[in-house]
Amino acid sequence: MVGPNATKGSQLKKVLTTTDLVLLGLGAMVGTGIFVVTGLGAERAGPALALSFLLAAAACALAALCYSEFASMIPVAGSGYTYSYATLGEIAAWVVGWSLIAEYGLAAAAVSVGWSGYFQSLLGGLGIHLPTVLSAAPGASASGAQTLFNLPACIVMLVITTILSLGIRESKRFNNLLVLIKVAVVLMVVIVGIWYVKPENLTPFMPFGVSGIVSGAALAFFAFIGFDAVSSSAEEVSDPQRSLPVGLLGSLAICAALYASVALVSTGIVPFAQFVGVDDPIALVISRTGVNWLFYLVNIAAILGMLTVILVMTYGLTRLVFAMSRDGLLPPLLSKVNDRQIPVASTWGLGTLAALIAGVVPLGTLAELINMGTLMAFILMSVAVPVLRLRRPDLKRSFSMPMPFVLGPLSVVICLILAFSLAWMTWIAFIAWMAVGLLFYFAYSQRHARVENLE
Known part of the structure; x- marks a missing residue:
């Protein structure tokens, strides 16, 4: 079995283990979801936010089964793009790839903006304040003063880009250390917070x-997007057929359990209506307990935790673009690697672009568009698995998705329900993004693509 140019051109170094993949997935997911989305979600679902997290995790789990089957068959860089190329054809692959570029790139920028907010809050507690004009994207601050550029968000993106440019071995060490720290802090929030839960706050549920x-x-x-970035690392995994399914499903299961637990404890301590307008919900929850040392620890963990999300999303973006470039759909410069086997041009080019976006685009403008791009990719991946079962039932599958003709369509339905729950402006923005992508495809990619079908 051969993916599109998977065995040709530039190659990446195999240095990742199963544990690295689980931590990579946790690095992508444990961060913004717990430290920011918990408050926003409580406004919509109340104490039942725990069920909202589990429903979102179920949608991701169905997609993760699809990714796991493909990752065990096509262990190369590119994630859903590569898998759809091998099954649904070039145009479908382009749509998935273009959607994932929106997911990874905008997510990295969005989390950088969130990180900037926590970082500036920490500085403010120390009596240090940035000039207002450099504290946020263009617009007006809460005080009415004019803002022009989010300098901390831009700088943190460039720092993460520098770390990625050093190599995957160095990047994974950085990620693994920070993931262990933030998961430990989240567990402490649950263990300490459960003693302060008031049952009346959970009623009505x-x-x-x-x-x-x-x-x-x-x-x-x-909160869960980014687990699929784990599959982007396939070409750098020592034993991809075994490690990738474990990394995808294992990190998702751990994250779902953490999110549901934090949601229950949070809404049990603070009435859900009091989360309205709160940017740091977990800090609010801990402040209600009066455990001061944990309050400061949570703020530090939020800052560290978001760093790993930025790192993993940027990493997934560079490997996706690397694969698309190697197949001829993007300029060849983006798939060239240096003597350390790092795609330097794509890493720095994309990292710099994300840094600029983080500096000038507000967080609210980015969030729902990210979800839409992810849902589109998940829908096509959920279609691809049953299609390949029909076309090539003879292929060896190290991991097989159970009941593909039931779970595949179910995944599509759940993703569509979530997509239609997004704002109509998000649909317009996504359609515009796809229109730009298709124009580029027909103007450049279609003429330069080096097609190699599944054999």
């Missing part, structure tokens, strides 16, 4: 009914 749970899940979905 579903104040907005099932529609509130679904609405909360559409937002909570943002």
